[in-house]
Amino acid sequence: MSTLSLTSAFILLLKRDLVLAYRRRAELVNPLLFFVLVTAMFPLGIGNDPKLIQAVGPGVIWVAALLAALLSLDTMFRSDFDDGTLEQFMLSAHPISVLVLAKILAHWMITGLPLFIAAPLLAMMLNVPTDAIPTLMLTLVLGTPVLSLIGSVGVALTVGLRRGGVILSLLVLPLYVPVLIFATDAVKTSIVGIPTSAHISILAAMLIGSLVLAPLATAASLRISLS
Amino acid sequence: MTSPLSDTATFEAKDLECIRDDRVLFSRLCFTVNPGEALVLEGRNGSGKTSLLRILCGIRLPESGQLLWKGEDIFRLGPEYHEHTAYLGHKDGSKQDLTPLENLRVARGFGKAKEGITLEEALDQVGLYGFEDVPTRNMSAGQQRRLAIARLLVTDAKFWILDEPFTSLDRKGIEHMERLFEAHLQSGGMAAMTTHHRIGFKEAVKLVRINLSEL
Numbered sequence: 001m002s003t004l005s006l007t008s009a010f011i012l013l014l015k016r017d018l019v020l021a022y023r024r025r026a027e028l029v030n031p032l033l034f035f036v037l038v039t040a041m042f043p044l045g046i047g048n049d050p051k052l053i054q055a056v057g058p059g060v061i062w063v064a065a066l067l068a069a070l071l072s073l074d075t076m077f078r079s080d081f082d083d084g085t086l087e088q089f090m091l092s093a094h095p096i097s098v099l100v101l102a103k104i105l106a107h108w109m110i111t112g113l114p115l116f117i118a119a120p121l122l123a124m125m126l127n128v129p130t131d132a133i134p135t136l137m138l139t140l141v142l143g144t145p146v147l148s149l150i151g152s153v154g155v156a157l158t159v160g161l162r163r164g165g166v167i168l169s170l171l172v173l174p175l176y177v178p179v180l181i182f183a184t185d186a187v188k189t190s191i192v193g194i195p196t197s198a199h200i201s202i203l204a205a206m207l208i209g210s211l212v213l214a215p216l217a218t219a220a221s222l223r224i225s226l227s
Numbered sequence: 228m229t230s231p232l233s234d235t236a237t238f239e240a241k242d243l244e245c246i247r248d249d250r251v252l253f254s255r256l257c258f259t260v261n262p263g264e265a266l267v268l269e270g271r272n273g274s275g276k277t278s279l280l281r282i283l284c285g286i287r288l289p290e291s292g293q294l295l296w297k298g299e300d301i302f303r304l305g306p307e308y309h310e311h312t313a314y315l316g317h318k319d320g321s322k323q324d325l326t327p328l329e330n331l332r333v334a335r336g337f338g339k340a341k342e343g344i345t346l347e348e349a350l351d352q353v354g355l356y357g358f359e360d361v362p363t364r365n366m367s368a369g370q371q372r373r374l375a376i377a378r379l380l381v382t383d384a385k386f387w388i389l390d391e392p393f394t395s396l397d398r399k400g401i402e403h404m405e406r407l408f409e410a411h412l413q414s415g416g417m418a419a420m421t422t423h424h425r426i427g428f429k430e431a432v433k434l435v436r437i438n439l440s441e442l
Binding site: 008009012013016019020023024079082083084085087088089090091092093094095096226227 | 284321323
């Protein structure tokens with residue numbers, strides 16, 4: 001006669017999603033592969049001028065990361081919706097927003113974390129100065145969770161639709177723009193050698209804001225999508 | 228069709244109305260469910276049985292009306308209500324890539340865990356002994372349905388909401404599941420269910436029948 005504590009329910013769901021992702025490894029590499037390929041294509045397309053590549057480098061990395069995140073968003077609730085486990089979440093004895101947060105964290109660990117690990121290598125390939133790479137990493141570690149968090153609201157709203165893909169992009173991309181602007185600008189600023197603490201603070205504020213609000217909005221959206 | 232309303236009803240529905248695609252499926256529907264009772268919904272296809280069950284478990288909002296669990300609104304109770312309910316819908320709610328054991332562990336973690344029954348025992352009770360570690364996707368439709376029913380056994384939920392629980396079960400399986408449901412009701416549990424199968428409960432169980440086509 002005991003209800004699992006909220007923390008253990010959170011860990012249980014997180015573990016479940018990671019195990020599921022591991023059992024579908026082929027899908028796991030998709031966003032990472034997309035990220036690496038898009039970034040690798042850019043120097044081939046714009047020529048071998050090191051100055052030019054350095055100028056577009058941070059932007060390319062961030063746009064590719066953003067699109068990779070967008071591509072992988074739909075998987076967040078899709079399979080749970082299709083096989084009925086999402087209904088079971090909604091009827092669980094725990095607050096839905098906390099369970100949603102576990103799913104978002106799992107999604108970030110599956111899609112955002114590999115990008116974060118691959119990013120320094122790609123940054124070197126794009127001639128981003130070594131001094132600016134820590135800033136790039138910092139923007140990624142603050143920014144990619146925001147992408148997953150904001151994305152989860154959009155996915156939750158569109159999961160009940162047959163073809164929600166286009167609407168999802170239209171819903172979510174405008175909200176991604178501020179992250180893109182501040183993150184790329186932070187890297188560019190650090191290449192020039194100016195302190196970037198203002199950019200980083202704003203990114204951190206975005207992360208905290210979305211961390212607090214997105215799970216609540218996602219839980220409400222899921223309720224609408226299922227009813 | 229309406230049993231006398233009393234203050235002590237464990238579950239009470241008042242004046243429910245459900246509209247789907249501009250069609251009124253039912254309105255001013257009232258009933259109560261008390262421990263040991265099963266609500267059996269009947270009616271032709273499209274008469275709103277599934278919609279009503281989804282309203283009862285709080286996934287879907289009724290157009291109007293009230294749902295009370297021990298006198299309190301279920302939408303206000305939220306998770307506190309859900310720890311008393313278990314829902315078995317059209318979809319089994321099991322992950323194809325997990326084993327039955329892993330599926331049950333997650334199901335138990337989401338609800339209020341029942342003491343005195345291990346996950347293996349629950350699988351054994353639904354006739355899935357020996358299938359603990361087979362990926363769910365490799366099991367037949369009937370076996371997957373049995374797994375979904377095992378989910379009901381591992382939580383302490385009192386109110387079982389079952390939408391066509393006997394789908395794809397073989398004849399023996401249906402009889403066996405009826406015994407399980409009966410045992411649940413006799414131990415003070417409650418149920419709301421739809422089924423096209425004639426239920427062979429013994430008389431000890433009180434069935435409240437509502438035919439949605441005849442309202």
